[in-house]
Amino acid sequence: MSNTPTQIQLIQPDDWHLHIRDGEVMKDVLADTARQFARAIIMPNLKPPVTTVDLAKAYQSRIESNLKLLGVSGFTPLMTLYLTDNTSADEVRKAKDAGIAAFKLYPAGATTNSDAGVSDLKHCHAALEAMQAVGMPLLVHGEVTHADIDIFDREAVFIDTVLEPLRKKLPELKIVFEHITTKQAAHYVRDAVTGGKNTIAATITPQHLLMNRNAIFAGGIRPHNYCLPVLKREEHRVALLEAATSGNSRFFLGTDSAPHAKGAKEAACGCAGCYSAFNALGLYAEAFESVGKLDKLEGFASFFGPDFYSLQRNSNKITLVKQAQSIPMELPLGDTTIVPLRAGETIAWSLV
Numbered sequence: 001m002s003n004t005p006t007q008i009q010l011i012q013p014d015d016w017h018l019h020i021r022d023g024e025v026m027k028d029v030l031a032d033t034a035r036q037f038a039r040a041i042i043m044p045n046l047k048p049p050v051t052t053v054d055l056a057k058a059y060q061s062r063i064e065s066n067l068k069l070l071g072v073s074g075f076t077p078l079m080t081l082y083l084t085d086n087t088s089a090d091e092v093r094k095a096k097d098a099g100i101a102a103f104k105l106y107p108a109g110a111t112t113n114s115d116a117g118v119s120d121l122k123h124c125h126a127a128l129e130a131m132q133a134v135g136m137p138l139l140v141h142g143e144v145t146h147a148d149i150d151i152f153d154r155e156a157v158f159i160d161t162v163l164e165p166l167r168k169k170l171p172e173l174k175i176v177f178e179h180i181t182t183k184q185a186a187h188y189v190r191d192a193v194t195g196g197k198n199t200i201a202a203t204i205t206p207q208h209l210l211m212n213r214n215a216i217f218a219g220g221i222r223p224h225n226y227c228l229p230v231l232k233r234e235e236h237r238v239a240l241l242e243a244a245t246s247g248n249s250r251f252f253l254g255t256d257s258a259p260h261a262k263g264a265k266e267a268a269c270g271c272a273g274c275y276s277a278f279n280a281l282g283l284y285a286e287a288f289e290s291v292g293k294l295d296k297l298e299g300f301a302s303f304f305g306p307d308f309y310s311l312q313r314n315s316n317k318i319t320l321v322k323q324a325q326s327i328p329m330e331l332p333l334g335d336t337t338i339v340p341l342r343a344g345e346t347i348a349w350s351l352v
């Protein structure tokens, strides 16, 4: 006999890691996120990247125009800046005063639009010190990029060679280890000694809670299940699910929904990124339900993120019902289309 509820109420969640791109396509992807989430951390890996407060403000106003076109009033974008070898301490202080939520570290070449990323953290010392001083979070794409490191090991090697030395050097810097994919990362964040301070957390995507690397190769190559960091072995998925559903406030929701047009995914050299925004909350509910931990979803989705960022929790509620939702094969994306995660299948939970 199952005790699973058929309906759950939550304080409205936020998405602490999201790509909404720019231009024509933004409105379509923003609509999916704004339907479910109250706020989202907006990733700065545009072309060219959002490296200054002025660029972030301009991007924010384009987002606001699109929200207006969509008739959405209850959604707030939280802006981030893209860290480069040349980011100055002054820009960090200016960002703090301007209400920028965080800086994002992309090791150069690690993922989509990261060519302008950091070549070596030693170039960023003044900026990182300023972040620590003003309480500006650093969001890290936690993968090394050397071609000689196996793609499945890049996150674990990053912990030892970049993250741990960085935390030793700047112990009060607030760091979010983004979209973690391994047991090593989950355990590192869980076990980090912070002297009771809120200095480390991690976001976890729905795809890394629901799939392992076999999903990229199920009966043929599945480009829509390819993202970075790439899906790992089952033992890692299990460790991530255990972390997300543990009630530990260091783990919170970040979809990393990363839209790419169908043709850019289904290609000889397809782009990395899963489009999970269409029913992201349904995907998370499925994952939590799979281990009988739906009662832990609200903390993960709605409380621990704002607590880490020192923002107010939302107060309005949303309802998820256990009602299978069919996921379309394609969705509109500007003048092209996008294939959502689980296209042509169903998701067990939907937003009322």
Ligand code: NCD
Pocket (backbone or CB within 6 Å): 019, 045, 111, 112, 141, 226, 227, 228, 229, 256, 258, 259, 272, 273, 274
């Ligand atoms: C992201 C994108 O497309 O911008 N892709 C992805 O696979 N996650 C970049 C990123 O977050 O790594």
Ligand code: ZN
Pocket (backbone or CB within 6 Å): 017, 018, 019, 043, 256, 258
């Ligand atoms: Zn991302």
